[in-house]
Amino acid sequence: MDSRSAGRAAVGKRQRLTAAAARVLHEQGVERTTIADIARAADVPAGNVYYYFKTKDELVEAALAEHSGYLATLTRRLDRLPNPRERLKGLVAAWVDQRDTAARLGCPTGTLAVELDKRAEGGLDLAVGQVIRQLLDWVEQQYRQLGVADPAGHALALVGAYQGMSLLTNALRDPEIMTREGARLAREIDGLVQG
Amino acid sequence: MDSRSAGRAAVGKRQRLTAAAARVLHEQGVERTTIADIARAADVPAGNVYYYFKTKDELVEAALAEHSGYLATLTRRLDRLPNPRERLKGLVAAWVDQRDTAARLGCPTGTLAVELDKRAEGGLDLAVGQVIRQLLDWVEQQYRQLGVADPAGHALALVGAYQGMSLLTNALRDPEIMTREGARLAREIDGLVQG
DNA sequence: GTCTATACAGCGATAGAC
DNA sequence: GTCTATCGCTGTATAGAC
Numbered sequence: 001m002d003s004r005s006a007g008r009a010a011v012g013k014r015q016r017l018t019a020a021a022a023r024v025l026h027e028q029g030v031e032r033t034t035i036a037d038i039a040r041a042a043d044v045p046a047g048n049v050y051y052y053f054k055t056k057d058e059l060v061e062a063a064l065a066e067h068s069g070y071l072a073t074l075t076r077r078l079d080r081l082p083n084p085r086e087r088l089k090g091l092v093a094a095w096v097d098q099r100d101t102a103a104r105l106g107c108p109t110g111t112l113a114v115e116l117d118k119r120a121e122g123g124l125d126l127a128v129g130q131v132i133r134q135l136l137d138w139v140e141q142q143y144r145q146l147g148v149a150d151p152a153g154h155a156l157a158l159v160g161a162y163q164g165m166s167l168l169t170n171a172l173r174d175p176e177i178m179t180r181e182g183a184r185l186a187r188e189i190d191g192l193v194q195g
Numbered sequence: 196m197d198s199r200s201a202g203r204a205a206v207g208k209r210q211r212l213t214a215a216a217a218r219v220l221h222e223q224g225v226e227r228t229t230i231a232d233i234a235r236a237a238d239v240p241a242g243n244v245y246y247y248f249k250t251k252d253e254l255v256e257a258a259l260a261e262h263s264g265y266l267a268t269l270t271r272r273l274d275r276l277p278n279p280r281e282r283l284k285g286l287v288a289a290w291v292d293q294r295d296t297a298a299r300l301g302c303p304t305g306t307l308a309v310e311l312d313k314r315a316e317g318g319l320d321l322a323v324g325q326v327i328r329q330l331l332d333w334v335e336q337q338y339r340q341l342g343v344a345d346p347a348g349h350a351l352a353l354v355g356a357y358q359g360m361s362l363l364t365n366a367l368r369d370p371e372i373m374t375r376e377g378a379r380l381a382r383e384i385d386g387l388v389q390g
Numbered sequence: 391g392t393c394t395a396t397a398c399a400g401c402g403a404t405a406g407a408c
Numbered sequence: 409g410t411c412t413a414t415c416g417c418t419g420t421a422t423a424g425a426c
Contacts, residue, residue, distance in 0.1 A: 029313030031226030034419060047393050050421070106309060113366040114301060114309040118224030129366045156363060156372060157356075157379060164359030168351060171308040171324045180348060181355060229401060242411045251402070397422075404415075 014052045016042040021059045022066040026108045030060060030115045057122045064124065067108050068131045075138045084142040085189060088158070091139070092185045095162055099169065099178035107166035109135075135159055147194040161185055209247045211237040216254045217261040221303045225255060225310045252317045259319065262303050263326045270333045279337040280384060283353070286334070287380045290357055294364065294373035302361035304330075330354055342389040356380055 020042035025033050035056055039046040053059045074094060078087045095102075105111065109131055116125045136155050143151035165181040215237035220228050230251055234241040248254045269289060273282045290297075300306065308323045331350050338346035360376040 029226070029310070031224070032313055035421090036419080045393060047395085048391085051391070051393095054421090056420070106312065110362055111309050111312075113362060114306050115224070117301065117306075117365055118227055125366075129368065132363065132366050153375060153379065156360070156376060160359030160363050160376060161352075161356060162359065163362045164355030164357065165351070167305055167308060167358045167362070168327065168355050170312055171320075171327050173324070177351060181351060184348065184352060230403090231401080240411060242413090243409085245403070246409070246411095249403090392426080394425080395423090397420105399418105399420085401418085402416095405413090407412080408410080 013042070013044050013048070017044055017049065017052055017059065018062040018066055021063040022108070025060065025063050026105055026111065030112070030119065035059065057124060060116070060124055061122075061127065064112060064127055064131060067112070068134060071109075071131065071135055075135075084145040085192070088139070088142050088146075088189050089186050092158075092162075092182050092189070095166075096178055096182035099175035099182075102166045102169045102178055103173055103175040104170070106170035107163060110163045110166055111170075132159070146192060148192055149195055158185065208237070208239050208243070212239055212244065212247055212254065213257040213261055216258040217303070220255065220258050221300055221306065225307070225314065230254070252319060255311070255319055256317075256322065259307060259322055259326060262307070263329060266304075266326065266330055270330075279340040280387070283334070283337050283341075283384050284381050287353075287357075287377050287384070290361075291373055291377035294370035294377075297361045297364045297373055298368055298370040299365070301365035302358060305358045305361055306365075327354070341387060343387055353380065 017038060021038050024038050024041045028037065035049050036046045038059060039049050049059075053062065074091075078090045078094075081087045081090055109128065113125075113128045113132065116128050119125065136159050139158055140151045140155035143154040148154055161181065162185075165178055169175060169177045212233060216233050219233050219236045223232065230244050231241045233254060234244050244254075248257065269286075273285045273289075276282045276285055304323065304326055308320075308327065311320045311323050314320065331354050334353055335346045335350035338349040343349055356376065357380075360373055364370060364372045
């Protein structure tokens, strides 16, 4: 195996571990997930994980970056829509699309925020705040382009509504909640006027 | 020590353990809290806990019941207000009052819901759903008395907004979020008309 | 770079003396 | 009813062979 394919294999394992961490940590929660769980899901030998990630926290950090990347991809796709109103409704539609996952597991970032808040060491609690900020900033931009008053307030309300309905959908195990609330949010966005 | 004071002492320890569990589980999270932590906070010898609670899950269950009781007390107090609009705004005001705690720790019931969802054994994930239902039902009653259309939908939106703003307040460490969002919710309640 | 073996710590739960 | 001692397990992390 030459150095190029060896390098590729190494990147491959790291990426598989990162993707597996994002998935398994969402499913089982941070505290109940062992490094062996993630290794198994990534199809990487358990004892090999520490070569790529020195601590469990580094794996959590990688998973968080994965979610941040997903969010960036989503908003970049929405940016191609013709106007801010459509972009915001596209975001809501993307949320509603995830309703079954939300009912089983909640919002990936939101549940991570709750768990990492209780994990003071390493400052991961602040890192997850930045990911939420990232979404908040994008939403605020859209409201600003719409010309409404207090775009930051509108952004807080919309992202907050999403986090809240994810939590209720999960706690009550009912994806329909997401559908109903999503429809309400879309109506509100449609009803907005400049001012 | 006669049987009466022995009984009282037993009840006292059980209650202290329950109150301590509610507090410490909220502060540290379920998974990161040890039975010894709760015992220390309750000022009960560590080895004595198992006499009152056979498992850790029973302690969690007791903490959940404590939160449910708090909620019942709060809504009973709000029931003395003259009309449903004031009662709903009183609920929002009670939430905003807790903004500093929310910024540090999030909503007690909401964070518990996220954590217990990942703890399938014992059915505590369903129990926390019932506590949320309890609040949802009370709120729905108020909207019904107000005569608005779709009182259940309004209840989901209000409680969802609370859970969402609690999570954002906590993740971003900013109690002001709670104040702003609370003001917005109060305005919405004031603006409601029958139909 | 890969993998095995294991050190080391913490915790839930139990047994049993008092 | 109270408390100590400890079992047994799990999980993070490391040492070191290959």
